[in-house]
Amino acid sequence: MPAPDRYAVIGHPIAHSRSPQIHALFARQTHQHLVYDAIDVAPQELAPRLREFFAGGGRGLNVTVPHKEAVIACCSSLSARVRTAGAANTIVREPTGELRADNTDGAGLVRDLTHNLRIAVAARRVLLLGAGGAARGVLAPLLELKxxxxxxxxxxxxxxxxxxxxxxxxxxxRASGFAQLDGMHFDLIVNATAASLQAEVPPLPPGVLGAGTVCYDLFYAGNATRFTHWALQHGAAQAHMGLGMLVEQAAESFYLWRGVRPDTAPVLAALAAQQAYQ
Ligand SMILES: NC(=O)c1ccc[n+]([C@@H]2O[C@H](COP(=O)([O-])OP(=O)(O)OC[C@H]3O[C@@H](n4cnc5c(N)ncnc54)[C@H](OP(=O)(O)O)[C@@H]3O)[C@@H](O)[C@H]2O)c1
Structure with a gap:
C-alpha cells in the first residue's frame, strides 16, 4: 500500500484544533488514504515551514490564526475568494507543484446557516459584528444571499x-458603532468578533434583538458562548455556535483537495455530542 497523502492545519497555537478529527472522519467516510496533522508554526517560521511541508510531499494545508493573511504571500495563485476576503484558510498543491490559496470560511458559514439550520437571509436585516479577518471572509458570501x-x-x-x-x-x-444601533432591530446577528475568545460580549444594545432574531457566534465552546448565552437571555429566538461552520469549511477544503464531498451531518453530530460534555 502506498504511503498516505499528507495534509495538516497550521496555526499558533494549534493544540486546540478540531480539524484533525474532522478530516480523519471525512477520510474514513469517503475511503480516502490520507493523514492530517496539526502543526504549530510561529509567525516568523511561516515561509520556511511551508516550504518544508510541501518539499516533503505535503498535498494541502488548512491555515488558521494568525497566518490567514500572511500565507497569501507564500502562494503563487489566489482564488477569487481569497482576493475578495484578503485572507486564506486553505492551500492546495497543484500537480505542477504550484501552491494555490483559497478561502472556504464564508462558504462554510453560508452552508451552515442556509442548509443545516434552514435560516433565510434573503430580504432580511443582517447585523455583522466585527471587522477583522473572519468578518472580511464572510462578507461577500453573506451579501450574495441578498x-x-x-x-x-x-x-x-x-x-x-x-x-x-x-x-x-x-x-x-453600511457601517456603524455599537451605540448607534440603539433603536434598530435585526433578523440575523452574526458575531465575527473575537470577544467570545475573551469571554466577553460585544457592547450591543439589547433592543437589537426582536422575538424572531437568530444569533450566530462564529466562535464555539462547550454548551454556550457568552454571546449565545446573552442572546437567549435577552429574547433571541435562536442562538447557534460556529461548530457547523467549522465542519462545513473543512468539507469545502476536503473537496478542493480530494474532489470528493463528504457528508457533514454525521461528522457534525459526532462533534456536537463530544462538545456537550466539555
Ligand atoms: N467557526 C469557524 O470556522 C471560524 C472561522 C474563522 C474565525 N472564527 C472565529 O471568529 C472570531 C474572530 O476571528 P478573526 O480572525 O476575525 O479575529 P481578528 O482579525 O483579530 O478580529 C477581531 C475582531 O473582534 C473585535 N473584538 C475583539 N475583542 C472584542 C470585544 N471584547 N468586544 C467587541 N469586539 C471585539 C475587533 O474589534 P476592533 O477592530 O475594534 O479591535 C475585531 O473586529 C474568533 O473568535 C474566531 O475563533 C471561527
Missing amino acids: PRELVIANRNVERAQTLASAFAALGAV
Missing part, C-alpha cells in the same frame, strides 16, 4: 467603514 441590508458594527468604527466601502458594490452594506 439581505435587505447588512450593517457592520465594530468598536473601531473606522475599520467597519473601510470594510463597508470595500464591499459596497456587492450589496446594501
Whole structure:
C-alpha cells in the first residue's frame, strides 16, 4: 500500500484544533488514504515551514490564526475568494507543484446557516459584528444571499467603514458603532468578533434583538458562548455556535483537495455530542 497523502492545519497555537478529527472522519467516510496533522508554526517560521511541508510531499494545508493573511504571500495563485476576503484558510498543491490559496470560511458559514439550520437571509436585516479577518471572509458570501441590508458594527468604527466601502458594490452594506444601533432591530446577528475568545460580549444594545432574531457566534465552546448565552437571555429566538461552520469549511477544503464531498451531518453530530460534555 502506498504511503498516505499528507495534509495538516497550521496555526499558533494549534493544540486546540478540531480539524484533525474532522478530516480523519471525512477520510474514513469517503475511503480516502490520507493523514492530517496539526502543526504549530510561529509567525516568523511561516515561509520556511511551508516550504518544508510541501518539499516533503505535503498535498494541502488548512491555515488558521494568525497566518490567514500572511500565507497569501507564500502562494503563487489566489482564488477569487481569497482576493475578495484578503485572507486564506486553505492551500492546495497543484500537480505542477504550484501552491494555490483559497478561502472556504464564508462558504462554510453560508452552508451552515442556509442548509443545516434552514435560516433565510434573503430580504432580511443582517447585523455583522466585527471587522477583522473572519468578518472580511464572510462578507461577500453573506451579501450574495441578498439581505435587505447588512450593517457592520465594530468598536473601531473606522475599520467597519473601510470594510463597508470595500464591499459596497456587492450589496446594501453600511457601517456603524455599537451605540448607534440603539433603536434598530435585526433578523440575523452574526458575531465575527473575537470577544467570545475573551469571554466577553460585544457592547450591543439589547433592543437589537426582536422575538424572531437568530444569533450566530462564529466562535464555539462547550454548551454556550457568552454571546449565545446573552442572546437567549435577552429574547433571541435562536442562538447557534460556529461548530457547523467549522465542519462545513473543512468539507469545502476536503473537496478542493480530494474532489470528493463528504457528508457533514454525521461528522457534525459526532462533534456536537463530544462538545456537550466539555
Ligand atoms: N467557526 C469557524 O470556522 C471560524 C472561522 C474563522 C474565525 N472564527 C472565529 O471568529 C472570531 C474572530 O476571528 P478573526 O480572525 O476575525 O479575529 P481578528 O482579525 O483579530 O478580529 C477581531 C475582531 O473582534 C473585535 N473584538 C475583539 N475583542 C472584542 C470585544 N471584547 N468586544 C467587541 N469586539 C471585539 C475587533 O474589534 P476592533 O477592530 O475594534 O479591535 C475585531 O473586529 C474568533 O473568535 C474566531 O475563533 C471561527
